[in-house]
Amino acid sequence: MSNQMLSIDNAHKTFSGSERKTIALKNVSISVNQGETVALLGASGSGKSTLIRAICGLERLDSCSGAITVNNQIIQINGKTSENVREIRSSIGVIFQQFNLVNQLDVITNVLIGLGPQKNIFQLVLRRFTMEEKALALDALEKVGMVDYAYQRSSTLSGGQQQRVAIARALVKGSKLLLADEPVASLDPESARKVMDLIVNLSQQFGLTLVTSLHQVAIARKFCNRTIALNRGSLVFDGKTNDLSRESLANLYGSQVGDIEMDEELSHSEEVKRPQLVLVN
16 A cells, blocks of 8 residues: 555646636645655745645635545545545644634533534534543643643633644544644744644654644754745745755745745754753643
């Protein structure tokens, strides 16, 4: 059996507005093997979020596109989602930038919502979860250091704590592919490093395949061996993160490359002062 977890064949996506059409993805083809940790880089508007949404079937590609396959199952082809899309999504965990927690609900219920693809709408609305499912949720919260907050309202948590709950929600599904869409963009630099350290460590611990979109090149260099980069919807780099050159970054970010390099220098200087990441609640 192939060890390929994700295959994207000729992904093309066009958004039509009142005055013009915008090409969000242009003939993007990518394959990712099981257990890889991959950074998805690109400036705002490069197509990163569109690609992640397409992988989990939340965004349908144009009809001229090929297939997106996850864990040897086609989630969409020729712009049409599979009839088994809900079942396939059960193997995909998604962590969004804005956490997507329901503030009025307690932490454990937000985690249990991750079981959505395996439940019907009435079970979710009425919050009918088995004792076994609740035990799984508590176990996931323990793994991310949030079990003590299980029955606390999500609205009372800090940004870093909310992101940990979002990670637990992805874990409780038993996901094999973890997609993280700008998971640290809303966090301060210290919290960002801690959350990324947590995501990567848990992915490695459970043998997950991780694809995460990022703005911070320094974080990609620290945590991801491979980088895939988009520029205006086109694939412009796919290789080892250490092979990202100044020219590659200039193609991605243009005049911003100087600021990016400065951010990397500051990050390196902070790492020298703080040689070890410590996860705290």
